[in-house]
Amino acid sequence: MSTETAIPIDAIEEWRLPDKGKLGMICLIIAESAIFSIFVVAYVFYMGKSLSGPTPAQVLRLPIFATVCLLSSSLTVHFAVTTLEKGKTGLSTLWLAATVLLGGIFLTNTGLEWHELIYHDGLTIRTNLFGTTFYSLVGLHASHVLVGLVMLCVALAFGITGKLESHHAHRLDALSYYWHFVDAVWVIVFTVVYVLGR
């Protein structure tokens, strides 16, 4: 009897299920990817179909510095998670601050770029199809960066007030998934808008 029941009980005691927060974030990312892919498709579909100027080649400049900042912020948020897992909360808070700073630089850069495009080049969302698709796609991405920054700032605030502990690491990890996603989307947006579309 004991040998018969021993096997299933052992199997049951190892009953492990995936983390809810991370899985939920992955689901959200799938849904968000669907939204982004439609905007990317619209951008590609309308590439070069504007009836009037300005064209991307005339007004767009490669945002190399902002891109480097955003992509390296993926690395810093990763370090924030791994250091928190090891219980180094102070270091983790520092990495979080670096992430917020890098994300902030990216967003500021987008703001300056838009200011230049609107006031200097006269390109608005109403000007032509390029304006329509450019502002909506880049704007959708920027709004996601903004949401990510708000959440990172909340985590940072917890870190500064000393409420961030190592058992919160799996939550910060879920947040980092979102941030990596925002970065990955930027790689696509950068390629489509600034490389292929120019």
Added chain:
Amino acid sequence: MTPTAIAHAEQPAPPATKKLWLEIAHDWITTVDHKRIGIMYIVYALIFLVIAGCEALLMRIQLAVPNNHFLSPEVFNRMFTMHGTTMVFFVGMPILFGFGNYLVPLMIGARDMAFPRLNAFSFWISAFGGLLLYYSFIGGDGLYGMGTAPDVGWFAYAPLTAKLFSPGHNTDYWILGIFLSGIGSVGTALNLVVTTISMRCKGMTMSRLPLLAWLYLVTSGMVFIALGPLTAAQLMLLLDRFLGSHFFDVQAGGSAVLWMHFFWIFGHPEVYILVLPAFGFANEIIPVFSRKAIFGYPAMVAATVGIGFISLGVWAHHMFTVGMGPAGNTFFALSTMLVAVPTGIKIFNWLATIWGGKIHFATPMMFSAAFLFQFLIAGLTGVMLAVAPFDWQLGNSYFVVAHFHYVLVGAILVMIFAAFYYWYPKMTGRMLSETLGKWHFWLFFIGFHLTFDFMHVPGLLGMPRRIYTYEADRGWGGWNMIVSIGAIFQVAGILCFVWNMIRSYRKGEIAGPDPWDAWTLEWTTSSPPPAYNYAEEPVVHSRRPLWDIKHPNDPDSDYE
């Protein structure tokens, strides 16, 4: 929960502490219990079912005889737009999410959904979306005093939705109402996926998951992929209407066909999002009333996943008449026909489950039998319409309307009725009346076939959809009269159903925990289940845990 709290919860509330209605309302509004949210979803959907049903009746009165002036053309446009939009977004989705919310945690032995507060948020944002859509009857006038309810059709083709052609705010209400309900749908779908994967009780491996939970898992996955495109397209339309962008503005080089693609990338998977839970109900009900385990469990799961994948690549069969060229037409005709393979597997599995079983024709099983045969016919007309040249002839005719109502009413709504008869005892603790149930079944069955069998004919005779009236010499009058008469039978059936639910809530036979001698976990707990579902977390060893408990000498786990 502490033992004393459990004991307290199990005691019936003494009459002296009878709650005020305000307290009851407060309990329901602030609840995060998946069972209560599920019931709220269902009740909310039933209210919209009645509203959208009335809209359908108004249209049937208008079309019953030629040259009728019961409704004006403008009102007729609003009626078919609101009927379609309401039925898909505010009846179909919420009622299925309601059952999912209620059943999935119970079936997998969990105490609640993974994110209870997100669950409540999703419900309330969806409910608000529905109210916003219907507020358009009052607020749709906008500053221009033009238009009331949306009148652009449920797929809202561009450029009709442009500010120029749809002034006022009616189209904006259509966009925002559906946009909000979409947020709620993604939230609930996310919750269902995480619940199914991360909240299973011990021993509930993925290969032991009840098929209903599997079907909801696949449906939820499709919600992520399908609702995104709709949300994105609606954002674009909103930008077009408010900020003057040019996504669907043909004058500035925009494309109206792009909207069609975006809409149907959502629109076709949506049909499968609605039908998969109905399959899930059939997967649970048919075995119990055939007294056999489901035939071909792995094949069922594989077919479901297959349907999910194929359905993402068939959207342009709604657009054969647009002129996509031979390559596009061929691809989408073939991919559409391919759907018939996994659905065929499912039908054969259900038949094989019934085959040789000890069939017990209670009301849920009667509805399931009707479902099997009606879904088959709906699938056959679907394959006919997948043939592009046939579709050129009959696209946008009443044949198409008859086809998709055969799916939505003949398969989905009928299985929802079956689910009500099957799970109402679990939700309320009382049985629905079998006599009234049989009346409901036969009246609705006759009404359904009068309406939707005969609706194919005016379509074949060339009657286009969305016309508000027609000339007498077209020869469509008699057929339309039969269709409208069928609607009366359907209404009579639905009235039996509504009366049955109200009456049985007070006077129905006490159900007990397991009235159908069923095999899944939800029947192990009391009816209605306590707030915490299971006092002890269940442990399962097979796909039919309750069979194992009832037959300790011959458990399923020996054979799986």
